[in-house]
Each structure stands twice: as C-alpha cells, then as structure tokens.
Amino acid sequence: MASSSYSNPPCAACKFLRRKCLPSCTFAPYFPPEEPTKFANVHKIFGASNVSKLLNDIPPHQREDAVNSLAYEAEARLKDPVYGCVGAISFLQRQVLHLQKELDATNADLMLYDVSHSFPVLSNSTFSSTDAQYNGGESNPGLLHPHASPWNNDSSNDSKSM
Numbered sequence: 001m002a003s004s005s006y007s008n009p010p011c012a013a014c015k016f017l018r019r020k021c022l023p024s025c026t027f028a029p030y031f032p033p034e035e036p037t038k039f040a041n042v043h044k045i046f047g048a049s050n051v052s053k054l055l056n057d058i059p060p061h062q063r064e065d066a067v068n069s070l071a072y073e074a075e076a077r078l079k080d081p082v083y084g085c086v087g088a089i090s091f092l093q094r095q096v097l098h099l100q101k102e103l104d105a106t107n108a109d110l111m112l113y114d115v116s117h118s119f120p121v122l123s124n125s126t127f128s129s130t131d132a133q134y135n136g137g138e139s140n141p142g143l144l145h146p147h148a149s150p151w152n153n154d155s156s157n158d159s160k161s162m
C-alpha cells in the first residue's frame with residue numbers, strides 16, 4: 001500500500017487515535033481503514049503504544065504475522081476475558097487427546113479382528129457346538145467385529161446366508 005499523497009484516508013489506527021496518518025505510519029500497512037474493529041480490539045487489549053513498540057522490535061517481514069496474532073489474541077480475550085485464546089487452544093488439545101484415544105481403540109479393534117480371522121481353528125476349539133448354536137451360529141462372537149468390513153467381504157470361515 002504505497003501512500004504517496006496525504007489525501008489517502010487515514011489508517012484504522014490513526015483514525016481511531018484522531019491523528020494524522022503520515023506515510024511513515026507504523027500501523028498503516030497492517031490496519032487498513034476498512035477494518036476499524038481490528039485496531040480497536042488490539043488497542044483495547046494491548047494498547048497502541050505497546051503495539052507500536054512491539055512492531056518496531058520485529059523485522060518488517062514478520063510484522064504482518066505479529067499483527068494477525070495480536071488481533072486474534074485480542075478478539076479471543078474480549079470474547080473470553082478469563083482464558084482468551086488459551087480457551088480455544090485447550091479445547092483443541094482435549095479434542096486431539098479424545099481423537100487419539102478413539103484412534104487407539106479402533107486400532108486395537110482392528111488387531112483383534114485380524115487375529116480372529118488369522119486363527120479360526122483356535123476360536124472354534126474354545127466353544128462347543130451347542131454354544132455356537134446359542135450365539136446364533138457365530139463361532140466366536142466375542143472377537144468377531146459386529147459390522148461388516150468393506151475390505152473383507154469374502155470371509156471363508158463364517159458361512160452366513162447372503
């Protein structure tokens with residue numbers, strides 16, 4: 001955004017602070033006038049002078065990332081004054097843990113399923129023929145997966161009427 005003339009509209013920060021937006025304005029590249037709430041939020045949480053100091057300490061190619069991070073943190077802090085963006089982070093961490101447990105359980109199920117199909121003789125020997133009848137003809141109801149798996153339709157050891 002090359003501000004060659006003074007007739008350009010002031011950036012959101014300078015408009016908010018009611019000051020003249022000079023071509024050297026630190027805020028202008030990151031707080032366009034079309035996004036007034038972005039600066040208002042950041043100013044409310046961090047303070048304009050702190051943001052200005054912070055931007056001057058950061059190499060120019062990283063300033064946009066820093067401003068986006070500040071804007072995200074400020075918005076989260078305004079929505080959740082206690083936890084801020086940490087609330088969102090810990091929610092996602094809990095979700096990752098939950099999904100990891102689900103994945104582990106599913107992998108364990110798959111291993112059991114593999115075992116029950118690799119050793120059909122073992123499972124047949126543990127149940128008598130009458131047990132198998134009570135269980136609806138299934139030779140090993142504990143280990144067999146209740147749902148049909150798309151990758152194993154031709155199960156040779158259990159003869160269901162298709």
Ligand SMILES: [Zn+2]
Nearest residue numbers: 011014021025
């Ligand atoms: Zn400005």
